[in-house]
Amino acid sequence: MWLQRALSNCYSCLNPSRNICRQPRRLIYNQYLVRLHPYWKANLISMQVFLMTQDLRRARLVVWTDDTSLLVTNNTAPFFDTFSEHITVKRFEYSKEVVGTPWEGDAFFGNGGLVRRSCTMHAAWADLVRLMLLHKYGHFWMDNDVVLYRDVSYLLDTCYQFVTRWTNQHVLRIEPGSKLSHRIMQTALRMPLNHANFTGEVMDKLCKPNGYITAHPMYNNTDIYNTCLFRVLIRNNNTGPPDAVLYDFPLGWWDHDWSGCFASREAINDTHWRKMAGSTLAMHNRHPGNNYAAVNPLGPEAPPSPLRRVIKIVEDFFEQCSSPGCLPTEGMSLLAFEGFGDMRSSRMRALLRQQHDRRQLQ
Known part of the structure; x- marks a missing residue:
């Protein structure tokens, strides 16, 4: 219902003077990957679903990495080359991206090498990377294990800036250079990991x-930029003009897995699957590592889990779609592609052909 309200609105909450329907803008979706998983197809699922579900007239995905050769490999290069019109792999250079931000020149945050050495896990480093990228480029962050069930581009263009209402910020909506993005980075300056009294001043007094x-103890408290920073932002001076305020949206809107409704790798019947995938914006499937191969087989012995169903939908579609011309030009629900490989989906294929022909004429 909330999404339908957004779709019926032609004005941005952040800028009511701009007509979204008449002046749609390009929106940047951001991801960050250090390297591909050994079972590299797991990393492509989020990107493939992006191509299938988002309004590609306004949405573009940028996948950031420290070393592009670790992402664009013999296995993945054909995919990235084919769909380069909609997905860009870009090198992340801390020393370059920190320039012009509130972190530039800071003794801790201004030194990318020091920051990275202070992060005990890649996830903690990625928490900081996303703050910098959203501040500079916006507009949307989604972890590489997020599967979008439906188009959210129109929603992003109309709604306020937000995080999810829990500990894992796998989706973020921040306007580049906004008062909020400045407040985020300035608040982070109060909690450097090399603080002389980190436990007393940062953990005990602030977090x-x-x-x-x-x-988890393995983070050694370096997860503060994910689980502490946004709580501080929401609970302290979260007022002012719309572009200075941070909202927290219910986690269940963006993930049925983390909220304990339907686990992505547990069996689910058809009725629950269609209800869940039709009423949730996304699934945060938490790449199951080497176990991904175990949920990938589509034989009768494999449990009909949400993740397995997503895999089948994606594989069926890209078996027949090998070029940008067969992608939907307008945002579509992932459920609309179910059964794409079957004869009963001929209407869907006809719709995509019509969209392709219309795009060629344009």
Whole structure:
């Protein structure tokens, strides 16, 4: 219902003077990957679903990495080359991206090497990377294990800036250079990991009073930029003009897995699957590592889990779609592609052909 309201609105909450219907703008979706998973197809699912579901007239995905050769390999190069019109792989250089931000020149945040050495896990480093990228480029962040069930581009163009209402910020909506993005980076300056009294000044006085709970001991409290920073932002001086305010949207809107409704790798019947995938914006499937291969087989012995169903939908579609010309030009629900490889989906293929022909004429 909330999404339908957004779709019926032609004005941005951040800029009511701009007509979204008449002046749609290009929106940047961002991801960051250090390297491909050994079972590299797992990393492509989020990108493939992006191509299938988002309004490609306004949405573009940028996949950031420290070394592009670790992402664009013999296995993945054909995919990235084919769909380069909609997905860009870009090198992330901390020393370059920090320029012009509130972190430039700071003793800790201005030194990318020091920051990275202070992060015990790639996830903690990625928490900081996303803050910088959204501040500079916006507009949307999604982890590489996020599967979008439907088009959210129109929503992003109309709604406020937001995070999810829990510990894992796998989706973020921040306007580049906004008052909020400045407030985020300036607040982070209060919590450098090399603080002389990190436990007393950062953890005990700033994070814990605002509801910080460490996700896992392996992070050694370096997850503060994910689980503490946004709590501080929401609970302290979260006022002002629309582009200065941060909203927290219910986690269940963006993920049925983390909220404990339907686990992405557990069996689910057809009725629950269609209800869940039809009423949730996304699934955060948490790449199952080497177990991904175990959910990939589509034989009768494999459990009909949400992740397995997504894999089948994606594989069926890209078996027949080998060029940008067969992609939908307008955002579509992932459920609309179910059964794409079957004869009963001939209407869907006809619709995509019509969209392709219309795009050629344009």
